[in-house]
Amino acid sequence: MRAFLLLPFLLLASCADPKSFYVLSAEGPAPSGGGVGVGVGPVSIAGYIDRPNLIFQETGNRMAVAESHRWAGDLEENIARVTATNLGRRLNTGNVRVYPWGSDGELRYQISLDIRQLHGTDNGEAVIDAAWRVYSLPDRRMIASRSWSGSEEMGADGYDALAAAESRLLARLAGEIAAGLR
Template identity: 30%
Template sequence: MTFLRLPVLLLTGVLALAGCAAHQPVALYQLDSGNPGQPKQSAGMSVLLGPVSVADYLQRETLLQRQPDGSLSAATDGRWAGSLSSDIDQLLLRQLAWRLDSQRVTLAPASNAGTPDVQVLLSITRLDSGDSQPAILDAQWRVLDRRGQVRDNRIVHLEEKHAGGTAAQVKAQGILLQRLAEQLSVAVKPLANQPALADEKKPAAKPVAKEEADKPKMPLASPIRTDMEVFRF
């Protein structure tokens, strides 16, 4: 009986150990937004950030690792704590508000914000790293003035080295987004002194020349009726 039960006990122990390993807690990560200060000006530039589009492969909680051959694989020791897209939005928002010193930086859509001084359209097509691969950010932005005219259009490629490991990679990715926010603030600042939008006015009536106004008006001729008859021979 002992020899028959021993394999069963060993199998049970192996399954228990496997179960414990499968349920080990996984580290959760958020992007490092640095130490942005609190903007002081409540009447600073009005900036609408967005829409901010993020590549489809980044819209998940899985923390991806770039391999030397260019492929991507899911990290086994960590994942994002929530939505990466939301993390990106909030990091850029806080960084821009601090660098522009304005409390009037909002995320799109903002229906009650009125016409902003500047709108930033941003597309992030790559944000990843690997244990032996640097963190890389590829993005494109367009800056619109309050009239909706494109004032700046740029494609950027940024890289940041790291020491390896998941935590170091996440920190490097956050640094890349901080550098992106710095470049955006440089592109936006020159639009702080835009002229105000001109009110649309109806064309004024053409003034009457003084000489014409001083001329006496001739009375209109009116027909005169008489009782006389005219005979023709």
């Protein structure tokens, strides 16, 4: 009798949309070995994207939350790891850490990020608006502070294309940061 009562709930659960999970990706692996020490983090993200779901801007002020399309982990951590790897490639260093790290001893720079926008648009683009600050270590003196905005054609419809375009935007952001360090 109990199994009969559970049957409607099981049928409803089987009709639910399957979930798809996405990660941001770096351009490739960072070099191995030493080099200038760089720490990435902390990363803060705007409240509207601080959620497990991918986001699309449908119109000027209306955002759509993709209930069945989610990040495969913490978005702040994913952004920090991808940015760290991309910076390692751009700066030719394998000595890159993600916040929080144990000690500043091996690090020369700390880069903090404020991601104010990161979403797809109804015209087939991914957009980013970010601010970044570079601090020298160990004295924690700010040596650079800039904002950067960019857009990237998705090239195709869908959430795979959105995650790929957002990954390319993070690679471009890392290029801007690396240029600011030189």
